[in-house]
Amino acid sequence: MKIDRRSFLGLGLGAAAGVALSPVGVKLTDDSSIWTQNWPWTPVPEDGKITYDRSVCSLCPGACGISVKKINGRPVKIEGLDDYPINNGGACPHGISGLQYLYDPARIKTPLKKNGNKFEKISWDEAISLVAQKLGEIRKSGTPESLGLITGADSGSMAQLFERFMAAFGSPNTYNMPSLESNLALTAAALHGADRSLGFDLDHSDFILSFGAAIIEGWGSPVACIQANASRRERKAKLVQVDYRLSNTANAADKIIAVKPGTEADLALGLCGVLLAKNLIAGDVNTSAFAAMLAKEYTPDKVEAITGVKAADMEALAMEFIKAKAPVAVPGKGRGDVGQSLREFAAVQALNALADRLNKKGGVFVMYPADYLSFPENVMDDAAKQGASKAKLAGSVNELVDKLEKDGGLSALFIYNANPCYALNNPEKVKVAMDKVGFKVSFSSFMDETALRSDVILPASIFLERLEDVVSGGGLAKTVVGLCRPMVKPIFDTKHPADALILLAQAMGDSIAQSFSWNSYDACLEQVTGKIWHTLSGDGYVVIDDKPPVGTPATDFTFLVSAPKAAVPMGEGDYTLVPVDKMRLAVGSMISSPFAVKIISDKVLSGKYSVVEINPATAGILKDGDIAVLKTAMGKAKVKIGFNEGILPGVIGMPRGLGHAFNNPYVAGKGVNVNDLIGPVIEPGSGLDAAFGIKATLSKA
Template sequence: MGFSVKRRDFLGLVGGGAIGAALSPAPWKGLDDIAIWTQNWSWKPRLPRGPVEVAFTHCGLCPAGCGLKVRSVGGNPVSIHGVPGHPSSTGFVCALGLAGRYFSYHPSRIVEPTIVGTSGQRRGISRKAAVRQLGDWLDKARSGGGHGSVAILDNHPGRVRSLAYRGWLATLDGVHIKGLREDTPINRLRTMLDGPAPELGLDIARARTVLSFGAPVLEGLGSGGAGAHLRGRSDTEKPYIVQIETRPSRTARGADLWLRIAPGTETVLALGLANILVSEGLYDKEIIAQQALDLDGPGGYRELVARFSPKQVSRITGIDAATIKKVARRFASGPAVVIPGVDPGGGPLSAEAQTAAFSLSLLNGDVGRPGGVVARRAIPQEGQLADTVELADVPDGSIRLLIVDGAAGGCAMPTSLLKRKLNPSEGRVVSLSPFERSALHGADLVIPSTTPFENIDEAGVPIDAPVDSMGLTVPSMRAPDYSVDSLSVLSMVAKSSVVPTITELLRGRSDRIHAGGRGSVFDPSKGESVPLTEFQTNGDLWRALMGGGLWTDTSAAFTCPPFRLMGANAAIRDRLPQALEQPSTADRQAREIVLMPFGWRDAPGDGPLPPVMAKLFRETRLRLDSRFATICPKTAGELGFAQGDKASIKTSLGSITVEVVLDPAVVDGVVHVAVGPSTEAFGDASPGKGDQPLDLPSCKNDDCWRVIPAKMLEVVS
């Protein structure tokens, strides 16, 4: 008997098998597995794994120097938090600080020294060769020029590192140039005081009135969260913020009073306010009588301000006379802080505007008064130091070798301004910036240094801190081998002197603080401060600082020395009355417009940014980047532009193409363009084409680029 399988049997077997299988869990499990497989993503980033560590440090990205709590996993910092109770930043961290650790991996980071060859092309060289080249240029600069032929542009002056720079420069007869930062103008006030002046700070928190000439008071000026504290205060002692600014900035919009001043007329307004203070006798008569050296007499301050009548001032500044009087009276009613702002992109006010503004502080008797300008006690320094000057005071064409420090947080500067200071034929620029795009483009030689979060340094003392302090930027990431500390570079080229290491310098300052015995130290892990006297040895203090601690000094009384209301500089004094000759913006020619570049406080200048900052710019346009120009609808109408149109802004040096954005709060005849970020700031591969806003100012005679005459043209495609 044979066994045969018929077709029917076969079909039955298959069908029965299928039904049976469907009732079993197997196919459903299989489907589920497939579901899970399609949910997985093989090329997704590997997330960090490893032990969780928490460390404390300070942020080195801007002058605020906020206290940070860094959470690391497997040695990688995966999140940044504020430190509640921190004496300076009180738990605050800004958007940039939160993302700052991404700088280390920024795609535009330079991974080897580069030099510009004879053909103009940039090529990589070894560090040894780079140092040798720097040494050659150094010798050449010294032999070819006199005092000041070697200079260091220090983007974060006032650190111990700056002292080392100055010590090194002293052996070379060089000069130390203070890079532009938001606290730079306070040096102007120091020069107005007769005799040696201490370090000064602005006591914003206790002021009755804050008179801000375009300073980003509510956008991060000073210590971390200072603006937020001002905004959040509801007490009766809360400072009244008067924002004097042309642009409808976030501070202008949030200030108690916004004076929308005509472009470039700050000197006039300051002297107009002085006019009211003097004519109404609202100034501090006692101090003025005792200390003012130039109030009366021919060419004196009284004579100067008499010419700035409210009517005249109102005509030039566009602010009505009644408001000017109101502000002057408010200002005189108690301690006040005057801040001549440094815009992160638009730069400083003119020297005369700064002088005129600070003369108000002196008139009001605010220097040495709580809630005004306070003096910080000094920690003794040793050794011979080179002169430290501002860029404006450097003679044109004098520098043969300029070394640009790579610190973060400086303000953007036009290339033309720096070029002017260089010797036209032999001037060389060596950049220590870790990024391709930094404050100065087109360096002849780049030796990349470390990024913030990788290097140890001093965090700095914010402009609004009434006392000195010391906090360290303790590295939370390992510096790559191709990066080098700026002092090591100097040490390698130093011929006649020994350059100390940054750690030695910091330890030295820590030891001197310990020896002074003053002040207290904040412990971030406990959230409380203890008196310095409780630290037995200098090693104890050093360990506390290395653990993210912050030492703060005690305050001391300061009596205002004799001063000059118009400053000691004769050239500036002579320029003050000329402010009245300002042409009115009303009678502008066809297509002429005033270009006012500006910068974002926590996305400074035109340098690189962590990619995530793109969320605020190109992903939402919450902030406009350098591709946009804001004008008022009236001006746009006259020039024939509508929202979204492309326009070309042109000066004698070049042109930029922008997209028109309308804002009725902008002054007629003015266009605001952010100097950054540009597209490649976020690390995108495509390099920007054409000019950037800061390529446009000419800066031929003065050192300001806030107000630039330009033409706004249609783009013909």
């Protein structure tokens, strides 16, 4: 398929003029409040004493401070918290509709046990003793390593508590769901050393070169990114967006560089090659092997052939980047979580290293994790020591799915803060893999695709009902620990997942119980955050660090010198299907609230159909508004065609976050889960699913 870059840019910019940015703030707060009162299951607030409490939203990695308005002690409205060091009064549509998560009828209201194909209600005592008994049998059989954990918690005390349970039980098999945070940690490990992450100082950069990052559509800490972009004009800072469609971020950019999807790493390597060939690198980095590889494989002409970006444009971009006072290159297409390649992240970070932008104001900070938690030593008996020292079954959650689907290997699985049966590519395969695990325990708050396949559900209280430390992450160039506080007692028979874990450990007895000797999670949190607890509980947050780290970390380019080629999209077809992230559509373990679904544009969801964007230049006989069949090697779906001259010819953009398949009238049956149509392509060397898209065909239905 020939890519006509000029027509993409020329037509696209005109066509999308006037597209509004995702609104954040007062207007939506009012809308949400009005809508909230229109849902039959949402209590109507009575007159009474008005109070405001501060807390932190943990619905996404944004970690925004929130202010919760209460009437007679009952939460009635959520707004962004003024002066909070991450979001300074802003909040996104999901945060402000947090009350809907509280009252949502799809919440799991009591512990459940699978009986045949149905769930039956059980008490907490029954649920805990059932899980303890099953886990006890696994330990007795001498295979504690066959307990697995799939978690969406990257940081904070909850991540450590689950890890602690796994270690005390005797299993190394913890797997994190894909996230921007984990991709950045992998990148830092590949180039700078283990146990670090990357934070992008967008607030102080004068030249942001984004490789498809949806900076105003949910990348990183979404509200912080939107605010950094909003202040760009005053700072006279430039945004250059490398993209294959005119996203809201691209529309807000000063310049768009159109690339073929999946070739962002090649462009970044090409830019590195230009800087090295012209000897324009700044700082002290050892680049000889990297430079030799680039001179051979990534000459401007070769990169033009791969990416579609003209060699002269690439050279001009490299010059603009290196000449800026405070440039920064940002990796991670869309939200930067799934379908990402370590090669791509590392190539973009190499550009930062060559331009001497590490640990510089307005650059990228190579940060150590916030060191504020002090857990007492874990008590591990011989079985735990032996089991935990065994090799992991797989290197990543994607590899785990492969392994389980083919050979099994886990007797039991915990799932916390994750919905792999929806959020990973090819969920059908994930479901088959899950079915190979004998006993699954979900800690979900909602009946989602993964909870449905579990044997026991220990329902979690949501963020408005629980205490928790919430650590900033997601590419933010500062570390803030916030305190999420209970705004209301659990309104259903749910528990804090940490309290469920403590009860479970104590029911198992012996060394596991000794590792979890707290009376409650609240007591645990106060103990383990000892050194910051006073400020955390008083002010509601602690800024651990917000300055550039001292010194410049070394950069080792070996990974890039030996990195594999780009993941090739699977299958056949004239089109490449790519997922498109939208601010108003929740992804991952989070499900869009009814309010958020209500405000989705009909250019994204039209009735029951996902609207897919295609460029009219490659529409063939299809017309705008047609219902079409979209087919890939993984499956097919009926979709509605939406013409968009702002997407590259030959590319199909499908919104991510639709097509849930469980009994919730507000989100189920609406559109297609794009992950159903995309097969994973595991990247050698990283274990990441690097499938940015898949080949596809479109025909009239």
